[in-house]
Amino acid sequence: MPKITQLDRHYIGFLHKQDDEMNPGIKEMEAMILECAKLDREINYFVDVVQQVTAEVATQQPEAMFSLSAKVKEQFTERIAQLSDADLHTHQKVMAFKESVKNSFKQANQESAESMEELDEDIAVTQSQVNFTCPLTQVEMVNPVKNKKCNHHYDEAAIINLIKTKQSQKKKCRCPVVGCGNADVKDSDLIPDQMLRRRIQSYKRQNNRT
Known part of the structure; x- marks a missing residue:
């Protein structure tokens, strides 16, 4: 049995929530x-009934042709009465429509998630701007490294030189x-921080756009 995802649950509610006034166009299209x-179903059944009754009458006396219309109407009415509108939801056209909406x-939702991710990234960049400055050079770091002892960042060239x-x-x-109590910074304590480097580059691109 296929797993029902959270997105599928949203989709089901999206289509069938009767009081949802946000999507009247979708519900109207679904009804159409x-x-x-x-x-389409009635036409197909009507054609089947006509073919069936015609085949039956063809084997009978010629006079039976006069009752052809009445027999078609009778059998068609009986067959239609046995149908359920609930079955329409499995009709090819309806399934194709629902798949398109889904x-x-x-x-x-994917575009919305991507927009939120970009927004979160922009917020993170904005909140972290203060950390982009090297405490030694007092300028924006180019190749930030992290001290694994005290977790502070410096520009690689500046700290190595010091x-x-x-x-x-x-x-x-x-x-x-x-205020840092780390009194013995060594080369071996420094690790490149590629994530911070990407955030700095993202911040630069953001500033260039504005």
């Missing part, structure tokens, strides 16, 4: 498609972030 399916609904300078002076390199 159901009516077309009903007419695909459109999925696409709309470490080498301190080593040449036989001193330990303190973390340049004010």
Whole structure:
């Protein structure tokens, strides 16, 4: 049995919620498609009945042709009376319409999700702008690295240069972030932060657009 997803549940409610005033056009179109399916079904049954009765009359006396119309009407009425409108929902035209609506609904939700993702990214970028500045150079970092001991970020070139300078002076390199207690920053403590780098690049592109 196929798994019913949350999106499918939304779709079912989207089509069948009677009090949903947000989609009157969809419900009106569905009613029209159901009516077309009903007419299509009746036409097919009528053709079948005509062919069946004609074949029966052809084997009888010529006088039987005079009752052909009445027999067709009688059998057609009987067959139509046995049908259920609920079966129309499995009609090819109705199924195709529902599939089209479902695909459109999925696409709309996907586009909405992508828009929300972009919005979240923009918000994250905006909230993190303050962290884009290197505490050493006081300019926006190009190749940010993260100190795995204290979790502070620096521009790679700037912190490496500071470490080498301190080593040449036989001193330990303190973390340049004010108030940080990390008094011994080493090359091995630094790891490239590719995520932060992408956020910085995204922030730059956002500024260029504006």
